Amino acid sequence: MRHTIGKQTTIARRTELSGIGVHSGKPATITLVPAGNDHGIVFVRTDLEREVEIPARFDHVVATELCTVIGAAGASIATIEHLMAALRALSVDNVLVEIDGPEMPIVDGCSADFVAAIDDAGVVSLDASRKAVRVLRTVRVENGDAFAELLPYEGARYDVTIDFPTGLIGRQSYVLDLDADTFRDEIARARTFGFMKDVEKLWKMGFAMGSSLENSVAIGDDRVLNPEGLRWNDEFVRHKTLDAVGDLALAGMPFIGHFRSYKGGHKMNWLVLKALFADASNYEIVGETVRRAHSAGAVGVSVPALSPQKA
Template identity: 40%
Template sequence: MASTASDGRPRQRTLASAVTVQGIGLHTGIPAEVRLSPAPEDHGWTLVRTDVEPPAVIPVSVRHRVETPRCTALGLRGVTVMTVEHLLATLMALGVDNVRVEVRGPELPILDGSAAGWVEALDRAGLVEQAAPRRLRRLSRSIWVGDADRFAAAMPWRDLRVSFAFISDHPGLGDQFAELTVTPETFRREIAPARTVAFAAEVGRLRAQGVGLGGSLDNVLLVADDGPVGGFRLADEVARHKLLDLIGDLALAGPLAARVVAVRGNHALTARLVEAMEQVLEGTEGKEGTDAGHR
């Protein structure tokens, strides 16, 4: 059971040791190496591109989001790291407050298309508590973004609870819905194993556009006209992977307590939600945030 700081709040946590993960980028097809290292209290989450000179330090913040198709990317002064959402979701859900993410390559590895590999990496590293209290951010009021076809809403809540409605006329899928309160246990069991989805009918077009160059049956859930190739790993796996992406994009606001509902959402819509949330988010327990990490 986690201990608490002197004011009764849970303590911050970081990694007990460094851990390295290697793999291929889903969209670039370029091999990448990621080293996750412990970081001091109040450091937050930072990305460091170590394959450029000088190394580029990119704070995890919606202010550094770079518009990129089919993934979430962060950048600073022309240096970008793509497909960060699965790692950020894992850090958020498992309660890692401070970490330095060193990346060799333009994109984080996709691993098997899910967050299970990131969970395994953090388990290998281990987590340790720090003296400072966690700085959870809370909404002061409800907000909504969207249009007639899709929307996302967030409201004050005691913890992080997320819902996603996937609405589709695809003959092999249909509609799916997933909802849960995010804890380390629910994330491990019900979200982390859900894989990135690719539709067979769009693969050729996407690759012609330079997207999904590293995709294969080893790292995507491929959906053909008659349904998923090889079957689902989880019930409602598409909606559950959408929850994974949603949590990772919400992490651009930092450790968060909120009730978030998305209908036909995507990365761009969640980014709009986070940008709107920043106007009504209380800072780190009432203090204004900074541009360091996710603070």
């Protein structure tokens, strides 16, 4: 069977976006720069004495507590998942992301501003074939009753369920077959969220220093505190789906498969990618006209999610 996935892309011109980090509270500016064939998504810290490039791949993840952090050579960049989701959803394969600090700007807590910046810059095709990772066997990670798994599937499906012990959220599920228009309309504007009862604890840990009603959905004891309310009744699970798109983009290429999670998050998303790539029989890399090496089998693997929160 032959699988056509098209040519690699980049953005047509440089574009810039500024804001504050939701956890650090510090200002940050990013510049998206066009890049050539097989460059991938690479971040570079421009504020350091020596610029450090950090590829946006699962093997460069250094922390997954409340956000996804990548690092290399002693430098790191936090909260990359919302930009990564926008790049993956809009099928942008190659970009250099220049950033002048250790955390991405949160803007309004979702991917909408990143989508707008990419749309404004434009997306252009390159001459090299895009590559994708096709899931051949079910791979699953577990932690108590929580799990994340990747299954064989001809497409890119995200199937996310959350379950919080509060009537304001409760159990919510969302299924997304990823394409640019659906992401723009149904996912990109879903904001990050948090519980007011946790704020003081997070501040003591150095998190949420830049969080506000301008960039997060704040959940009180019995109501959503944002004056405008929710953008959707199920905005919470839509945001978790957005996070999953961004975290799985750390495969370094699109994936062909079905992602499912229950009570998941950044850590579980990262661990299931690690489990996928840990065994070459779990997947194959396909290009524009690459013939499948073997068919998807029924055998699966299950890996306990026992690694610590910080990678």
